[in-house]
Amino acid sequence: MTVNTSPAPTYAQRLLEESGLTSSHQPIDVMLVSIFLEKHYRLGGRFERLATEKDDTFRLSTESSTYLVKVSPPEEAEPVVALQTAAMRHLESTASHLPVQRVKLTADGDDHVTVRMNDGRTRILRVFDFVEGQVLADANPDAERLARAGEMLGLIDVALREFSHPADRRGLAWDIRHFHQLTELVEHTPEPEHRRSARSVFRLFGENVVPRLRGLETQVIHGDFSPYNIVVDPKSDHYVTGVIDFGDTLRSAVIFDPAVPMANLLGRTPDDPWRDACAFVAGYQRERPIQASELPLLPVAALARLTLRALITNWRAERAPERREYLLEHAKDDWINVERSLAVSLDDVVAHLREARHGHS
Structure with missing residues (x-):
């Protein structure tokens, strides 16, 4: 009899695995994708593979339209994919005026196709309208345009308030409510000053957010309203013309939804690192006021999210030596922005958020 002497996986390891961050899979053959699209969607055309975190993703150009084709990784549970699709379809049916990416149905009226692979595992193929335009990350928005982006997330959260799904309590490492249970990631960060910054943020989160976690207002949220998932048009009155990627949708604390774009905006203006993040939240609160x-707790949650991104990037760099240089270079800016943002009094940031809230109440 063989005895398994390997240590039991930690909470962090289990969460990273459940989030699909510990495994890799062979890219799906584009020929297989084209066969399924022809059979189930009556679609054919030119394929372009796009780089994404987990899914196999393609841009499909037909004679008349352009579509986004996503094939879920084999590790992602089918109910989790169903949650993402259901949230998008809920928004389409209850808030059709919002520019949320649309799900294209199959010829039989289904919102996905199950692909059974040779190894016995299943993957989910879905087709969406392709949202053309510039992403917010490539724009240079002023405060009012950032507020418009904030308004859009507020409107989405209002529309999702009553939405529920059997899989909406999924585990996800990116969900800020788990941040305090991921302290072991600090050990994968090579620079001592980065480890010190991370521990400062863990301390802030532990003192301020953790005691309040159970009592925070919760609902299903977008989960990743980052500047790369917001399509904008500077010439449009609405500014935001598309919202994409519901891959991190789940039920969590409401404040963790605006905390994600806040984290992405921290440090954009080095002399005033919280300026753009606060502008975004001012817009968010016009539509979805925060208690x-x-x-x-919002600035601490934003710092936690930015720190989490840097920590996970460092952890990935250790696991993928061939991408180490690329990954560490990308994490470097995150650490700089964490340090800049920590240097500002969070009481002052909260005071600024309160002023903006009263200015639009």
């Missing part, structure tokens, strides 16, 4: 008692 006064929860507002002080």
Whole structure:
């Protein structure tokens, strides 16, 4: 009899695995994708593979339209994919005026196709309308345009308020509510000053957010309203013309939804690192006001999210030596922005958020 002497996986390891961050899979053959699209969607055309975190993703150009084709990784549970699709379809049916990416149905009226692979595992193929335009990350928005982006997330969260799904309590490493349970990731960060910054943020989160976690207002949220998932048009009155990628949708604390774009905006203006993040939240609160008692937690949650991104990038760099240089270079800016943002009094940031809230109440 063989005895398994390997240590039991930690909470962090289990969460990273459940989030699809520990495994890799062979890219799906584009010929197989084309066969399924022809059979189930009556679609054919020119394929372009796009780089994404987990899915196999393609841009499909037909004679008349352009589509986004996604094939879920084999590790992603089917109910989780169904949650993402259901949230998008809920928004289409209850808030059709919002520019959320649309799900294209099959010829039989289904919203996905199950692909059974040779190894016995299943993957989910879905087709979406392709949202053309510039992403916010490539734009240079002023405060009012950032507020417009914030308004859009507020409107989405209002529309998702009553939505529920059997898989909406999924585990996801990117969900900020788990941040305090991922302290072991610090050990994968090579620079001592980065480890010190991370521990400072863990301390802030532990003192301010953790005692309040159970009582925070919750609902299903977008989960990744980053500047790369917001399509904009500077000439449009609405500014935001597309919202894409519901891959991190789940039920969590409401404040963790605006905390994600806040984290992405921290440090954009080095002399005033919180300026753009606060502009975004001012817009968000016009549509989805944050409870006064929860507002002080928002800057800490944003710092936690930015720190988490840097920590996971460092952890990935250790696991993928061939991409180490690329990954560490990308994490470097995150650490700089964490340090810049920590240097500002969070009481002052909260005061600024409160002023903006009252200015639009």
